[in-house]
Amino acid sequence: MxxxxxxxxxxxxxxxxxxxxxxxxxxxxxxxxxxxxxxxxxxxxxxxxxxxxxxxxxxxxxxxxxxxxxxxxxxxxxxxxxxxxxxxxxxxxxxxxxxxxxxxxxxxxxxxxxxxxxxxxxxxxxxxxxxxxxxxxxxxxxxxxxxxxxxxxxxxxxxxxxxxxxxxxxxxxxxxxxKWGVIQAHFCCELAELALAQNDFLSARRYLKQGLAYDKNSVRASLLWGGLECRLSRYNEALKILNRVGAQDSDYIPEIIGLICECYDALGDQVGLVQHLQKILEEFPSNSLVLAVADRLGQMEGDLIAAEFIGSELKLRPSIKGLSRLLELHLEHAVGGAKENLSILKQLVDQLLGLRFAYSCHRCGFKGNDLHWLCPSCKSWSSIKPIRGIEGE
Ligand SMILES: [Zn+2]
Incomplete structure (x- = not known):
């Protein structure tokens, strides 16, 4: 009907x-x-x-x-x-x-x-x-x-x-x-973002604390707070706050990688960064973490070590993103016909990746490549998360 x-x-x-x-x-x-x-x-x-x-x-x-x-x-x-x-x-x-x-x-x-x-x-x-x-x-x-x-x-x-x-x-x-605690925390985060845009760090920190009081598992508040401390060059404090995300909601672990790298880069501690990322990877496996570790290993010890690391992780958790990066590493050192074939394979894998979305809403199925805290389709808060599995995280 x-x-x-x-x-x-x-x-x-x-x-x-x-x-x-x-x-x-x-x-x-x-x-x-x-x-x-x-x-x-x-x-x-x-x-x-x-x-x-x-x-x-x-x-x-x-x-x-x-x-x-x-x-x-x-x-x-x-x-x-x-x-x-x-x-x-x-x-x-x-x-x-x-x-x-x-x-x-x-x-x-x-x-x-x-x-x-x-x-x-x-x-x-x-x-x-x-x-x-x-x-x-x-x-x-x-x-x-x-x-x-x-x-x-x-x-x-x-x-x-x-x-x-x-x-x-x-x-x-x-x-x-x-749900009201979750919603209140997001409202506080919105206010914190407005304050951060005006470099009002005191107000932003106050709103974020308020948000975490409403919802102690607010990943958004932790991400914003970690970013705030990073901007103020308080890197160890930032890392401490970002470490909470695993316990708050491990699905969002890929979102903290960029900030963690920023903190360790500023501290000039590449060995510490790799150790930190590997520790998180053991507890909360994700493809973005594998790629982040591989990139840093590659910078420190060369492409061969990075490729070996990705290869061993792919055996544990098949991943299209990992395969794409592995092909890229081998391409740089391949010659002749092998290089040509790897190049074709890489293009195919990347085309496949291009057709996939990074995030989806578990309530309405909305998909996109940006992390929205409020689903644009069903208007739910915290319902959009990184897509996991062979084609995602
Ligand atoms: Zn939705």
């Missing part, structure tokens, strides 16, 4: 409900034949698939009462899901303008109108409506705050977002879902 079919079934349900109420009223002598004509005209529009006119007729015909509220809401929400936001707004505004609903029902209609505004991109109007509901509608407070958090996230108003989550968590003091 397609979405359009579902929509038409919903409208048919609406038509039946409309007919039922009108029929009941008409049998009591309370409705005019003209009103009944509106209903049949609406049904006619529907059967002719003129949904726009049908909705107008139904809004005009069906009274707003506590009994018909669900039908109005269902119609408005269906319009929003179909992307007909203007029409959804019309249905919900019609509900709010009519007398006959109690306060709780009115608040539900206002909440749906706020959702319409969000869908229409009218975030200021949605924010205003939701803020009013947070004050007035205690039963809907958490739902409204969750929508506000999404608005502040999209508008990058991180302080407001943190405050809204604090109200949610405070509201649910008996059982705080762990």
């Amino acid at each position: 397609t979405v359009v079919d579902l929509g038409l079934y919903a409208l048919l349900f609406f038509a039946v409900a409309c007919g039922f109420f009108l029929g009941r009223r008409y049998s009591r002598g309370q409705e005019s034949p003209a009103r009944s004509q509106h209903y049949y005209r609406g049904l006619n529009y529907l059967l002719n698939e003129q949904a726009d006119s049908a909705v107008d007729k139904f809004i005009e015909t069906l009274e707003v009462t506590p009994d018909t509220l669900e039908t109005h809401l269902a119609l408005g929400n269906m319009m929003r899901r179909k992307g007909e936001v203007d029409r959804a707004i019309k249905v919900h505004q019609n509900l709010i303008a009519r007398p006959g609903l109690n306060t709780g029902q009115l608040h539900i209609a206002q909440l749906e109108l706020a959702r319409d505004f969000i869908k229409a991109g009218l975030l200021d109007r949605a924010e205003g409506l939701l803020q009013e509901l947070v004050e007035m509608a205690s039963a809907l407070k958490v739902t409204c705050l969750e929508l506000l958090v999404d608005i502040y996230r999209d508008e990058r108003e991180w302080e407001k977002a943190i405050h809204a989550v604090t109200l949610i968590v405070g509201h649910r003091w008996k059982k705080v879902p762990a």
Whole structure:
């Protein structure tokens, strides 16, 4: 069944409900034949698939009462899901303008109108409506705050977002879902990044500490903090902070390699760097680590040693990236026909690598070559990770 079919079934349900109420009223002598004509005209529009006119007729015909509220809401929400936001707004505004609903029902209609505004991109109007509901509608407070958090996230108003989550968590003091800690930590990291962009290291460090207090496993906070200390030439402190990432979430180990190399390069300690990388590799194997160790071994001891190292690692963990680097090392020393064949093989392997993405979202399957902390597709935090296996890490 397609979405359009579902929509038409919903409208048919609406038509039946409309007919039922009108029929009941008409049998009591309370409705005019003209009103009944509106209903049949609406049904006619529907059967002719003129949904726009049908909705107008139904809004005009069906009274707003506590009994018909669900039908109005269902119609408005269906319009929003179909992307007909203007029409959804019309249905919900019609509900709010009519007398006959109690306060709780009115608040539900206002909440749906706020959702319409969000869908229409009218975030200021949605924010205003939701803020009013947070004050007035205690039963809907958490739902409204969750929508506000999404608005502040999209508008990058991180302080407001943190405050809204604090109200949610405070509201649910008996059982705080762990996801809010993760989200708060990301908001703090966003603030830290803004501070770092202005070289405000004190504020950045404060936000990162706050982020780690919300979520002690925040890899993003550790990466930013390690980078901050590195910028301040506090290399040993940076390395200490980066070492936490393995315990926080080892899937992100490839992300710390660049900073670790930067620290050891600044300290002028290549032997220490190789030992450090090899130690991490033993505990948290990844193809990027193998390549980093091989590169440094190659610089210190030559291509043959680097090739031997990659070869031994490939036996343990087959990897296309490792194979590409191995071919590159052999190519530099090959001659004649062997060089030509290796070159063809290298091109094929690199073409294969070029078709692969580096990161994917474990929630929605989004793939890309950049590490997004917020998935651009499903809007989940920390759901995008480096792809592992023979074609990835
Ligand atoms: Zn996603």
